[in-house]
Amino acid sequence: MSEPIVMRFHYSVAEVGQDPVENSRDGEPLTVLLGAGSIIPGLERELIGKTAGDRLSVTIPAAEAYGLHNPALIQRISKKHVPAEAHKPGATAVLQTQGGPRVVTVLKVGMSVLDVDFNHPMVGKDLSFEIDVVETRPATPEEISHGHVHGDGGVHH
Numbered sequence: 001m002s003e004p005i006v007m008r009f010h011y012s013v014a015e016v017g018q019d020p021v022e023n024s025r026d027g028e029p030l031t032v033l034l035g036a037g038s039i040i041p042g043l044e045r046e047l048i049g050k051t052a053g054d055r056l057s058v059t060i061p062a063a064e065a066y067g068l069h070n071p072a073l074i075q076r077i078s079k080k081h082v083p084a085e086a087h088k089p090g091a092t093a094v095l096q097t098q099g100g101p102r103v104v105t106v107l108k109v110g111m112s113v114l115d116v117d118f119n120h121p122m123v124g125k126d127l128s129f130e131i132d133v134v135e136t137r138p139a140t141p142e143e144i145s146h147g148h149v150h151g152d153g154g155v156h157h
């Protein structure tokens with residue numbers, strides 16, 4: 001078991017063979033407490049042991065990224081919960097749920113209802129990451145007990 005560390009890194013992520021859908025190089029690097037489960041497990045495993053200046057190109061299979069598509073997460077809901085501009089197949093919208101905001105994908109549009117998919121948009125996809133490690137430091141005991149990063153790039157409290 002390695003010492004818990006805080007890592008700052010730039011990343012881009014793409015579905016394998018596609019253009020990147022996110023690229024942190026447009027802004028601030030991501031700061032994470034490694035080992036706390038705050039990023040997808042396949043990527044966390046690749047990052048453990050890396051240090052500032054390391055560059056990685058890794059492919060994470062779907063099962064170790066956002067998981068496999070769960071058909072039980074397709075649900076029929078009233079149109080009134082989704083903004084009108086997203087009432088078309090393939091559109092995405094953010095819904096407020098008991099578990100917090102969730103991105104859904106509209107699959108089918110009825111008279112008064114929508115079939116929406118609550119699976120993460122990247123579910124079932126093998127992902128390519130391009131990583132530049134910016135900085136690492138040991139996690140503080142407080143960060144380890146809270147399970148998240150404090151200060152720059154983390155939680156301020």
Ligand code: ZN
Pocket residue numbers: 143146148150155157
């Ligand atoms: Zn905290």
